[in-house]
Amino acid sequence: MSIDAAVFKKGMRHLAASVTLITTKVQDQRGGLTATAVCSVSAEPPQILVCVNKSASAHDPIGEAGFFCVNILCPEHRKLAERFAGMDGIEGDERFNDMGEWTTLTTGAPVLKGCPVSFDCKLVTELSAGTHTIYIGEIVDVALHETALPLLYADGTFVHGEALKKAAQAA
Numbered sequence: 590m591s592i593d594a595a596v597f598k599k600g601m602r603h604l605a606a607s608v609t610l611i612t613t614k615v616q617d618q619r620g621g622l623t624a625t626a627v628c629s630v631s632a633e634p635p636q637i638l639v640c641v642n643k644s645a646s647a648h649d650p651i652g653e654a655g656f657f658c659v660n661i662l663c664p665e666h667r668k669l670a671e672r673f674a675g676m677d678g679i680e681g682d683e684r685f686n687d688m689g690e691w692t693t694l695t696t697g698a699p700v701l702k703g704c705p706v707s708f709d710c711k712l713v714t715e716l717s718a719g720t721h722t723i724y725i726g727e728i729v730d731v732a733l734h735e736t737a738l739p740l741l742y743a744d745g746t747f748v749h750g751e752a753l754k755k756a757a758q759a760a
Contacts, residue, residue: 605743608670610660611639612699613651619682619699620647623674625742626721627659635728637708640721646680651724652715656696659708659726663737664749666701670740694730705737 606625613620626640637659641648651657662670669689672679685691690702694709701707710726717723741748 602744605741605748608662608666608740608742608747609639610662610666610669610673610701611641611647611651611657612660612701613647613654613657614697614699615650615654617682618650619685620650621673621684621699622647623670630725636713636725637710637728638723638725640718640723642721644720648722651712652722654698655712656698657710657712657724657726658694658696658698658700659710660701660704661706662701662740663703663705664740664747665703666740667747669701670747694732696729700732702732703734703737704732705734705739707732 607627609624609627610621611624611627622641622645624639624641628638630636630638639657639659641651666689671677672684672688685699691699692702694700694707696709696711698709700709708726708728709730709732710728712724713727714725715722716725738749
């Protein structure tokens, strides 16, 4: 039995998740997308997975480059999350211009400064899964900014991590 895609998507809106920018670089062209389908895989070796729609502009460059960075965003990065989700019509390398402060770590993938954490990964596995590719990366470097709280996405809207912190303290 199969369910309707619209019902599936509506149900998934109830799964709150951290908002991330998945970034990569092929030659001189940077690419990236906003994603919430991110999960730890293993601590030894340290691995993380990202699910990327095959129609996303950054899909092929991730496979071609062989590396990517998972930048977990904080509330101050909301406009970047919207840009990398394609909400302002800006595409490709231009998404990195005039917003955010960028650097690199070991792989050369773009790293957004000020994130709670950025995981710099070399691609170790690609799995096709319906409309998406699951990219598994081995984490080769990390940039930590422990005082920043994450930006979350739930029920079709952005939510500040501060709300969760207050709820946890009240419990």
